[in-house]
Amino acid sequence: MDTAIVLFNRDLRVHDHPALSAACARAAHVVPLFVLDPAVPAGGRRGFLLQCLAGLRDALRERGGDLVVRHGDVVAETMRLAAETGATAVHAGADVSALARRREERLAAERVEFVRHPGVTVVPPGDLRPSGGGDHYRVFTPYWNAWRRHRRRPVLPPPDQVRLPAGLAPGELPPHPAAGDLPGGERPARERAGHWLRHGLTGYGDGHDDLAGDRTSRLSPYLRFGCLSPLELACRAAHGEDFVRQLCWRDFHHQVTYAFPRINRENYRRKERRWRHDRDALQAWEAGMTGLPIVDAGMRQLLAEGWMHNRARLIVATYLIGRLGLDWRDGARHFFEHLLDGDVANNSGNWQWVAGTGNDTRPKRGFNLLRQARRYDPAGDYVRRYVPELAGVPGARVHEPWRLPSLPAGYPARLDGTDDQG
Incomplete structure (x- = not known):
């Protein structure tokens, strides 16, 4: 085999990369490819993704190769590159979402050999x-x-050398933000x-x-x-x-x-609940303006950092579903938009677990949010870190429901969370 393409998706590394290792072992020339597809939602992850791609390009260049970047439909751009380079095989890491599975099916139906590898x-x-x-x-x-x-x-070592075909234009990466507290890349x-x-x-x-x-x-x-x-x-x-x-x-x-690739759209357990639809309540939750400090702290951490502590994720999800009665899909959609680690499997699976529509064997378990707050943030430091309006409130008193300076019309000015059960 003379030339093979390695299609990178959710495997932006050179260490322990089965698809890259197999292509380098079998082909004289290897084309590492990433396609920026505008149809694939990146949300708040785009800057982090671009940092990851820049790091991957550097690692491949250190081994004599490069990252070829194209823009458009993943399958169409992959096949266009295969025609340009004469590649006879495409190697890629197998993924699980419905979008990824459809992409793999389309690639498998093309004229070149398509090889799926583990690694995700x-x-x-x-x-x-x-x-x-x-x-x-x-x-x-x-x-x-x-x-x-x-x-x-x-566990596989990184390849010693990656040989690109001669004369191949790698393409430009879009500008990416400077590295922050959590810089992207291997x-x-x-x-x-x-x-x-x-x-x-x-x-x-x-x-x-x-x-x-x-x-x-x-x-x-x-x-x-x-x-x-x-x-x-x-x-x-x-x-x-x-x-x-x-x-x-x-x-x-x-x-x-x-x-069950429909996990981000349909209940894993088929029975559907009657969800409330309250746009004002949802927006207050998204903004960290519910009046329950532990919930507001978690939601503001998400907006500020693109990340949220795991315990806080459980608390804010329980509030949305158990206290407000809103659809788990509304919460999952907001998380997916803002989380750096947001993916279909874990995001939707965990939201369905909290909602009782997923893999939880005790879907109606009780969950007292104020008790959770006092147990896992006993001094109130987490709340004060992300809700500066409460910076002067001493000790555990910071967890008491607070009166907000302004709220959407029709939303209660004070929420009593002492009996929250989710």
Whole structure:
């Protein structure tokens, strides 16, 4: 085989990249390709994505190659490049969303060989099936037990060299913002992972719910864009079971989405609830102006950072669904727009879990939001960090519902959250 294309999607790295490794082993020339498709929503992730692509280009150039960037429909641009270079194969990492699956089906129907590779998850979505039948696990604990026993593929080194065909114009990347507190790309991802595995992993089980302490890894955006291999991370963190279990949760939602790709649009459990439709209430929640401090802090963190503490995500989702009675899809849509780590599988799977329409085996569990706030932010530091209007309120009193300076018409000026059950 003379020339092969490697189509990058959610695997923006050179370490442990099965598609890139296979193409470099089989073909004399390899064309790494990323297509910026205007039909694929990037939301608030676009700047982070462009940083990731710039980092990937640098890593490929260090190995004698380059990242070829094209704009338009992914399949059309891939096939146009195949015709230009004479490529006879396209290698890509397999994904699980409905959009990704349709793209793979279209590529498989083209005249060139299309080869899917693992790499988006630790265990490929279709590799584990319940012994009692069915195409996927519907409950997490049996999946976790099978997942940790499953034999894994080896972690692959990056290729020594990537040889592009002569005369190929790589194309320009759009301007991207300067790196912030969480810069995109494989290099900062590996640096952050190394530091956190050395200094944060040991206390993760005891501290990951501490809202103010923020003792989570914040590696999820890098996993979402594939700047880190989830398999390599699981291997390096093997002695930290609480953290590895979170990687398994990620795999769990991916295998559910692989079996049920409509997860972002339809209830996984078929029964539909009667949802309220209140635009003012939804907008107040989105803006962090509900009057319940712990909810407002979480929502403002999302808007400010493109990220939210995991415990806060559970709290704000429970408020939207359990207190306001609004459709989980409204919340999932807002998260997907703003989260750096927003993807279809985890975002929709977790929202459906909270709504009781997904994989939760106890869909009607109670959840007291003020109790959660006082337990996981006992001194109120998390709330004061993101709701400066409450900076002068001492101690745990900061969690008491507060009177907002202005609210949408018809929305209550004070919300009593003491009996919130979700």
